[in-house]
Amino acid sequence: MSEFWKPRRVVVAGGAGFIGTAVCRALAQRGCAEILVPRSRDYDLVTQKGTFRMYSEMHPDLVIDLAGVGGGIVAHGEHSGLHYYANLAMAMNIIEQGRKHGIEKIVYVSSADAYPCNAALPLREDDLWEGRPHDVHLSYGLAKRSVHAMLESYLREYGLQSAYVIPTNVFGPGANFDPATSHVVSAMIRRFREARVKKAREVVCWGSGSATRDFIFVDDVAEGILLAAEKLGQPEPINLGSGREVSIRELALSVARIIGFTGSIHWDSAKPEGQSRRCLDTSRALRVLGFSAPTDLEAGLRATIDWWERSVVT
Numbered sequence: 001m002s003e004f005w006k007p008r009r010v011v012v013a014g015g016a017g018f019i020g021t022a023v024c025r026a027l028a029q030r031g032c033a034e035i036l037v038p039r040s041r042d043y044d045l046v047t048q049k050g051t052f053r054m055y056s057e058m059h060p061d062l063v064i065d066l067a068g069v070g071g072g073i074v075a076h077g078e079h080s081g082l083h084y085y086a087n088l089a090m091a092m093n094i095i096e097q098g099r100k101h102g103i104e105k106i107v108y109v110s111s112a113d114a115y116p117c118n119a120a121l122p123l124r125e126d127d128l129w130e131g132r133p134h135d136v137h138l139s140y141g142l143a144k145r146s147v148h149a150m151l152e153s154y155l156r157e158y159g160l161q162s163a164y165v166i167p168t169n170v171f172g173p174g175a176n177f178d179p180a181t182s183h184v185v186s187a188m189i190r191r192f193r194e195a196r197v198k199k200a201r202e203v204v205c206w207g208s209g210s211a212t213r214d215f216i217f218v219d220d221v222a223e224g225i226l227l228a229a230e231k232l233g234q235p236e237p238i239n240l241g242s243g244r245e246v247s248i249r250e251l252a253l254s255v256a257r258i259i260g261f262t263g264s265i266h267w268d269s270a271k272p273e274g275q276s277r278r279c280l281d282t283s284r285a286l287r288v289l290g291f292s293a294p295t296d297l298e299a300g301l302r303a304t305i306d307w308w309e310r311s312v313v314t
Contacts, residue, residue, distance in 0.1 A: 004230045005032040008104075011058055012037050013045060013094060014066030018175050019109065019167070022222035023064060030226065036060060046086055051093035055101040064107045064225060065094050084139035091147040095154060095162075105161040106151070107229045112168045112214070112241075112278060113137035114145035121245070122214075122281040125166070125237035134275045151235035163232035165225055168241035168280050172218030172300060173307030185215065188252055189305055192261045201263045203256070207273025209249030209265075214241040214279045217295035217303075227289040241280035242293045248273065254298065258305055 010027060014020040015037035027035050036058045044050035045067050069086045091108065098106050115123045116131030128148065133141030147164070154160040171185035179187065188205070195203045224240040232238070252265055285291045295303075 002030040002230070005030045005226075007033055008061040009034040009036065009059060011054070011060035011063045012066065013063060013090070014068060014109075015064075017066060018172075019170055019218060019221055019225075020064075020066045021174055022172070022218045023066065023225055026219070026222040026226055045090045045093055047089075048093050048097065051090075051097045055097050055103075059101075061104045062107070062229060063094060063098055063103060063105075064109070064229060065091060066109045067091075067094070080139040084143045087140065087143040088146055091143075092150065095147075095150055095160070099154060099158050099160050103160070105163070105229065105233070107163045107165070107225060107232075108147050108151060108235070109225060110144045110147065110164060110166045110237075111141065112166055112239075112280060113141040114148075114166065115141070115278075117275055121277055122243065122279045123239065124281045125239055125284055128166075128237055136272060136274045148235055148237060155234055161233040162235045163228040163238070164235035165228050165238045165240050166280070167221045167224070168214040168216050168239070168278070170218050170221050171215055172304050173311075174218065175304065177308065184213070184248065185251065185255075185301070185304065188255045189259070189301075189308055192252075192256050192259045193305075193308070195263060196259055196261045202266050203252075203261065203263060204266045204268050205248070205252050206268055206271035207248060208269045209247060209252065209267045211248050211273045211275065212245045212277045212279065213248065213251075214244060215246055215251070215297055215300070216240060216242050216293050217300035220293040220295050224285060224289065224291045224293075227291050231289055236284075236288075238285050238288060239280040239282050240285060240291070240293070241282050242297070243280065243282040244297070245277065245279035246297060251297075254301055255305070258298075258301055 038054045043054040067090045117134035119127045151162040175186045177186045
């Protein structure tokens with residue numbers, strides 16, 4: 001139980017989604033007074049009207065903003081306009097209407113896609129504005145990055161307290177496994193399991209396998225988000241990652257081994273693989289929040305695969 005959360009009504013925008021569900025679960029464990037999840041069918045946060053009604057009816061003290069439209073490489077490429085407009089519009093409406101309704105604090109959950117594609121590794125928060133995001137993630141990344149500037153502006157002019165956290169690639173139980181929109185961990189788990197069931201001799205994976213990412217378990221991210229809400233009042237960017245750089249080839253081998261697929265892996269280098277390397281510097285999170293991700297990749301993959309086998313696959 002946390003004294004910080006006991007008296008507070010908290011809106012978790014995007015609370016029915018993958019990370020949002022974990023955040024709501026963590027809030028309940030902390031004894032939050034009331035956890036409110038606006039659903040898109042009832043509150044269209046892309047519009048000022050829908051966002052105004054959400055604040056007017058829910059009366060939150062604090063908003064954790066996970067609302068957004070996203071997906072993997074394919075989704076970012078095919079829906080770049082939607083991803084820019086919808087993500088920026090929702091954030092702008094939540095911030096502006098929150099200010100008008102006297103909200104205590106807004107915690108915005110950004111993305112590592114906001115980082116410049118040529119920034120030195122590990123990615124440091126101070127380099128957020130030092131270049132253009134990777135072309136594959138350009139519209140999504142710029143929309144997420146722009147929110148940081150808005151929160152800084154609202155702190156200066158209106159005194160609006162906020163936090164701005166940047167998770168890396170999040171995985172875990174409850175993730176999106178849709179082949180068209182899933183991220184790499186979910187996509188691989190589904191692909192290797194289907195190959196095992198069908199007794200396929202080969203699985204095709206996109207790219208060369210040499211690209212690297214920093215993977216963090218969903219419950220760890222939820223913990224980092226709530227620590228930021230408790231301890232921060234200004235939008236100094238905070239990375240939430242494992243701090244470990246893992247190649248996609250290493251990930252594929254781990255998933256195949258845990259699932260029990262014994263065939264071969266073919267790497268289709270004609271398919272996109274996105275940014276060549278990505279790993280976050282997590283020293284600020286440790287210093288400012290006292291946060292480090294406790295779940296290692298192996299344990300997180302086993303938990304995710306077990307959930308997928310038990311809860312989703314028929």
